[in-house]
Amino acid sequence: MKLLQLLLILAFFQFHQICSRVIQPSQSPPVAPSPWPERFHAVLYMNLSTGYPQITNLWYDWPKGRNVNIMQKQLKDQVYDVEWDNGTSFYYTLAGNGACRTMYFEVGIPRPDWLDGANYLGREYSNGFLCNVWEKVDFIWYYEDVVTKIPVRWDFYDGIITHVMTFEVGAVLEDSQVQAPEYCFQEGKDQFLNTAFE
Ligand SMILES: *[C@@H]1O[C@H](CO)[C@@H](O)[C@H](O)[C@H]1NC(C)=O
Numbered sequence: 001m002k003l004l005q006l007l008l009i010l011a012f013f014q015f016h017q018i019c020s021r022v023i024q025p026s027q028s029p030p031v032a033p034s035p036w037p038e039r040f041h042a043v044l045y046m047n048l049s050t051g052y053p054q055i056t057n058l059w060y061d062w063p064k065g066r067n068v069n070i071m072q073k074q075l076k077d078q079v080y081d082v083e084w085d086n087g088t089s090f091y092y093t094l095a096g097n098g099a100c101r102t103m104y105f106e107v108g109i110p111r112p113d114w115l116d117g118a119n120y121l122g123r124e125y126s127n128g129f130l131c132n133v134w135e136k137v138d139f140i141w142y143y144e145d146v147v148t149k150i151p152v153r154w155d156f157y158d159g160i161i162t163h164v165m166t167f168e169v170g171a172v173l174e175d176s177q178v179q180a181p182e183y184c185f186q187e188g189k190d191q192f193l194n195t196a197f198e
């Protein structure tokens, strides 16, 4: 009697499993891209709208409320873009005479879950990586590796495509590397901006 009961239960369980397998779509779309790790370093390669290449070292540090882009255009001075969560951004060069522009934004740095609410578009290969793709407010198209969940690429509305070349979770940039130079706090350094940052 007991054995029969057990068999019945097993049979029911299996039936239930088969049913749920049939009823559920084979794969429901992922809800949102994976949140960004609280800290990471990525090397990004992009082709600017001028057609010129740029390498950017992105150091995202949510606990410190800091997002740093160190931008290298071909054979030009490196440009630092140090964004703080209080809305202040320092945009400067260290080479030559040095130039700095301080900017204030309403919003701080992106939250780790800044891609929440994006629309899922399906799967697509990018540079040989099978990716889930999302779009958010016609501003960004975001490609995440299906297996590793690492971002592979993002495209901005202006046509600039960013390729993620390396992605190091947990890497931290030393504070001394992003100390805004003293001339960020002086008048008159903006005049160098046009030549330095074009
Ligand atoms: C970069 O952009 C230019 C102009 O938009 C295009 O001609 C060129 O093929 C692009 N290069 C790469 C490597 O994507």
Ligand SMILES: *[C@@H]1O[C@H](CO)[C@@H](O)[C@H](O)[C@H]1NC(C)=O
Pocket: 084, 086, 087, 088
């Ligand atoms: C925001 O934080 C940075 C880094 O601590 C600081 O240099 C800057 O002055 C702050 N901005 C404001 C408006 O408080």
